[in-house]
Amino acid sequence: MAGSREAAIARAEGCFDSGAYLAALRRLVAVPTESQMPGSLPALTRYCAETLPALMQGMGFDHQVLDNAKPGRGPVFVARRIEDPARPTVLVYGHGDVVRGLAGQWSDGLDPWQVTVKGDRWYGRGTVDNKGQHLIAIEALRAVLAERGRLGFNAIVLVETGEEQGSPGLREVLRAHAGLLAADVFIGLDGPRQTTFMPEMKLGARGGVAFDLVVQLRDHAHHSGHWGGVLTDPAFRLAHALASIVTPQGRILVEGWTPPAIPPAVKRAIDGLVFEDIPGLPEPDADWGEPGLTKGEKIFGWTSVIVLAQLTGHPDAPTNAVQGAARARLQVRHTADVRGDAIVPALRRHLDARGFSDVQVIPVLERDMFGAARTDPDDPWVGFVAASMARTANRTPNIVPNSSGSNPSDMFQEELGLPVIWIPNSYAGCNQHGPDEHALAPLLREGLGLMAGIWWDIGEKGGRP
Numbered sequence: 001m002a003g004s005r006e007a008a009i010a011r012a013e014g015c016f017d018s019g020a021y022l023a024a025l026r027r028l029v030a031v032p033t034e035s036q037m038p039g040s041l042p043a044l045t046r047y048c049a050e051t052l053p054a055l056m057q058g059m060g061f062d063h064q065v066l067d068n069a070k071p072g073r074g075p076v077f078v079a080r081r082i083e084d085p086a087r088p089t090v091l092v093y094g095h096g097d098v099v100r101g102l103a104g105q106w107s108d109g110l111d112p113w114q115v116t117v118k119g120d121r122w123y124g125r126g127t128v129d130n131k132g133q134h135l136i137a138i139e140a141l142r143a144v145l146a147e148r149g150r151l152g153f154n155a156i157v158l159v160e161t162g163e164e165q166g167s168p169g170l171r172e173v174l175r176a177h178a179g180l181l182a183a184d185v186f187i188g189l190d191g192p193r194q195t196t197f198m199p200e201m202k203l204g205a206r207g208g209v210a211f212d213l214v215v216q217l218r219d220h221a222h223h224s225g226h227w228g229g230v231l232t233d234p235a236f237r238l239a240h241a242l243a244s245i246v247t248p249q250g251r252i253l254v255e256g257w258t259p260p261a262i263p264p265a266v267k268r269a270i271d272g273l274v275f276e277d278i279p280g281l282p283e284p285d286a287d288w289g290e291p292g293l294t295k296g297e298k299i300f301g302w303t304s305v306i307v308l309a310q311l312t313g314h315p316d317a318p319t320n321a322v323q324g325a326a327r328a329r330l331q332v333r334h335t336a337d338v339r340g341d342a343i344v345p346a347l348r349r350h351l352d353a354r355g356f357s358d359v360q361v362i363p364v365l366e367r368d369m370f371g372a373a374r375t376d377p378d379d380p381w382v383g384f385v386a387a388s389m390a391r392t393a394n395r396t397p398n399i400v401p402n403s404s405g406s407n408p409s410d411m412f413q414e415e416l417g418l419p420v421i422w423i424p425n426s427y428a429g430c431n432q433h434g435p436d437e438h439a440l441a442p443l444l445r446e447g448l449g450l451m452a453g454i455w456w457d458i459g460e461k462g463g464r465p
């Protein structure tokens with residue numbers, strides 16, 4: 001039956017079955033868009049100015065390439081199809097850049113810039129992070145256009161090329177083009193799902209703040225026999241300062257670092273999550289961290305602090321001396337319930353109150369390394385998209401209140417005021433930042449159907465929740 005929801009979903013899945021999706025993916029993966037490599041700008045620009053326009057040709061989108069104001073950083077591709085300003089507008093997000101290809105390190109000599117199909121696994125750099133995922137969104141749009149003759153809503157496809165570097169300049173691009181990018185909701189396809197067997201939504205990200213703790217007492221070391229016990233040892237001062245931050249079981253003691261409580265809607269979403277045991281991954285240590293919280297609450301609803309590195313003297317060749325300095329780098333990850341810019345001042349107060357004014361706290365960056373964001377799980381758009389996915393998949397999706405990792409949710413929330421919804425189509429074993437990155441073919445096919453269902457439903461009369 002033409003012109004139906006079922007037909008649009010079948011058409012999107014048919015694009016997978018016919019090999020058209022794979023052929024398009026090959027063209028995207030072939031562009032070495034390694035944003036972390038110097039000299040990548042021509043490839044990033046080509047992806048935006050040639051590869052994506054060719055992919056979307058004939059879909060009735062007008063496109064442009066927005067320059068990044070930060071020197072040497074990749075541009076942002078924007079394609080818009082405005083059918084009726086009275087209808088809702090969806091901003092569809094993807095990123096065209098990839099991490100380094102690491103050619104030569106892949107199993108069996110696999111070429112990162114070619115898609116190699118081995119059973120259900122499709123190998124190639126960007127197959128899941130993120131080319132294969134924004135391709136799902138675009139092919140599903142194409143399927144709905146073909147079935148309905150129009151989308152029934154307005155779509156803005158935005159593909160940035162700096163995500164693997166923390167999206168430098170993206171915030172400024174969003175701010176400068178806020179009118180062009182005005183929308184009702186953000187839907188981004190990226191990241192792994194918690195399970196291979198359930199569709200999923202993520203509603204934001206935890207933020208990350210990094211800083212150094214430095215005890216700098218003297219310019220150089222002094223003989224440990226003549227000066228030990230007389231000169232203050234910076235390593236012990238640092239160790240005691242560190243020990244004041246968490247209990248021996250890892251419970252955070254710094255006032256202001258943890259949420260007063262996990263908001264009820266967030267707790268409900270976390271408690272409803274289904275996890276999958278992936279062989280080879282560690283088991284959580286039940287007695288580490290905030291007592292009384294589940295694993296899900298600890299990583300999606302609470303704050304964590306990690307010592308990333310710690311140094312005194314020369315561990316590979318110690319000298320018999322009282323060292324002059326000691327330092328450690330820490331990282332705090334926090335939900336939207338804690339302000340990122342409050343982390344360092346709170347620690348300063350904590351240390352001063354315990355007599356550690358000799359321990360300096362030096363932020364690594366002015367702002368958060370990445371900001372925290374979370375769309376309310378009770379937001380009407382969340383319920384609308386979840387219902388659409390449930391209708392297509394015949395089971396309720398996992399709703400993750402925020403990713404435990406990072407993504408640029410905060411920029412879209414803060415600069416464009418959008419509810420942020422991520423729909424991941426990969427899995428935890430996909431090796432997305434190492435050699436052997438691969439997609440799972442059944443998840444790609446399922447994603448095409450799910451997205452066609454979502455696009456169809458938004459375009460239905462009354463598609464704005």
Ligand SMILES: [Zn+2]
Pocket residue numbers: 099129164432433
């Ligand atoms: Zn990535």
